[in-house]
Amino acid sequence: PKKRQLSVAEFVEGIIKGDVTILSQAVTLVESVKPEHQAVAQEVIEKCLPYSGNSVRVGISGVPGAGKSTSIDVFGLHVLEKYAGKLAVLAIDPSSERSKGSILGDKTRMEQLSVHPSSFIRPSPSAGSLGGVARKTRETIILCEAAGFDKIFVETVGVGQSETAVHSMVDFFLLIQLAGTGDELQGIKRGIMEMADGIVINKADGDNLDRAKLAATQFRNALHLFPAPESGWTPQVMTYSGFYNLGVKEIWDMIYEYIAFVKDNGYFEYRRNEQSKYWMYESINERLRDSFYHNPAIEAMLAEKEQQVLQGKLTSFVAAKSLLDTYFGELKK
Template sequence: MSFTKIDHYEKEYIDAHHDSALNVTEGVADQPIVNPHFRRPKRRRLSTEEYVAGILRGDITVLSQAITLVESSNPDHYQQAQEIIERCLPHAGRSVRIGITGVPGAGKSTFIEAVGNMVTSLRHKLAVLAIDPSSERSGGSILGDKTRMESISSNPDVFIRPSPSAGSLGGVARKTRETIVLCEAAGFDVIFIETVGVGQSETAVHSMVDMFMLLQISGAGDELQGIKRGIMEMADIMVITKADGENIHKAELAKTQFQGALRLFPMPESGWRPKVYTCSAVARTGLEEVWKGVEEFLAHTESNGYFQHNRNRQNKYWMYESINEALRNSFYHDPQVEKRIGDYEQRVLDARLSSFIAAKELLDLYFEDKSAKR
């Protein structure tokens, strides 16, 4: 039996020499409308005033829509997003921002879920955000946090938001920081910012949080292997997870080793000597001690002035990051640059032009185009 394709929308036919019970009908380009009088109306975009009012009254639906607007790469959305953020800024800044990272297998989601339930039981409102470096490559979001945190995802006092799904790490981090502002304005007073894995995203997170928590698991051999020194130096609190059952002794041994390693580091600018805890999110043990450590750190840094000093320094850092991101977007969306950059890229790949000369000429082209429009 042979089949022949005539056209994308035309039928396939069967050789006439063979009988078949198959009833072949022609395909159609579009799915027919069952009820031609019914059209799903397009959702109206809210005004800036409606967005701000919804956020300030804690409307999760409006908050989610506003964050989507902030994350949008559509230039038409940018201006309204900035207006919303500016209007929300006076109502932000009243939360505790905690960065959480850990080695693969440390159980970040299970830990966040367990601590999150405890935090909300203390009458706090919790927002869980994420920065995922893998989203740069795949264009996707983080690994389904809502499905991995079932018990708190339905909690009305918890808001879980996946990572922004596009752009450079710097751009993703900037959007996460703007999301923090909106969440704080909506009344969330504890913000967890989770990073996926241990890598360069920790630096971005460290620039937007009040304290940094590193999760680690115990195991055979040298407990310090696989942990970058820079990541350990960022940690204000280290937590050895999965300290239950037969693993309790290993967890205590790991705690001792990490305490010894941390004592070798210089005293942090905060004046706080990092502490190490063990806990089990499954057995619900050690969690209260971890949270008590968080409260002790915050009390210490607020009393010595480091808390506000760190926030001020972060604001300065993000001023420059915002400038860099705006210049980057302006350059790559310039019509002349968009028109010529592919040609320059190919000439560099063919070794007909050096990367430095190509960059200089593209920048000259950009500035000439800007000057001509003045």
């Protein structure tokens, strides 16, 4: 038999009580593309908003194989042990759009954390554009906080745009790197390094220790060339081993020191406000884009206009104007 869907009030009550089953169901609604689910989700989010915000949000990024799942497992256990409270691990995986599923945030990747009574692990939403996926993760943060999760990790793979999305919803952005072949800095984009509040070189163990230390020095030198961050905080570079649990405490001491520092100088509040503003415009842009591309008249003529541009029969500006004129005309009907 089909389960009856909870009412908005039941969702909100369950979430605020910290009921993880109800929280999970609410997140499923947030991720749903069905308009009727979205309508309920938006109401639930709105009612949860006053109970949200009281957390430390940390973004964790690194290329596949950098050791994110291994690290998040030990990071999670460490913060729960040292600071108590509850931890939610969420993810933004831009590749999930194509592969119709995401492994980021998969419970089985975090063996110990996944069975910890104070943790909640949720894989990346898979439907929609990066912007859409990211918005859903941001909304999920609100629900988790309302459910009493006072530590939020948002994981992403290091491929560029998704880092910007994660950066726009966390208080601290941690970049996991590996020592490579001597030119570690080559593969990493300047913009991503500039976003980092901390860079940590993983797998600093065994034979790899010296290379990890060398990589750390190179990152430190590179960071010196960047303008001073707005936060007033100097990004730290550290080495550690997730696998052997070495240097993990130091990383989290540093992150909590950062949080205290920016709460004191006002930047914490400022960054969160800026993020709210950013997400307001993102939401507007997403709705407008959706409305435009799903308009039947636009759907009917888009491919043809694109062809005409490709064939040089229309300039891109004329094509765009005719599509937009059609769209605005449809709205007036």
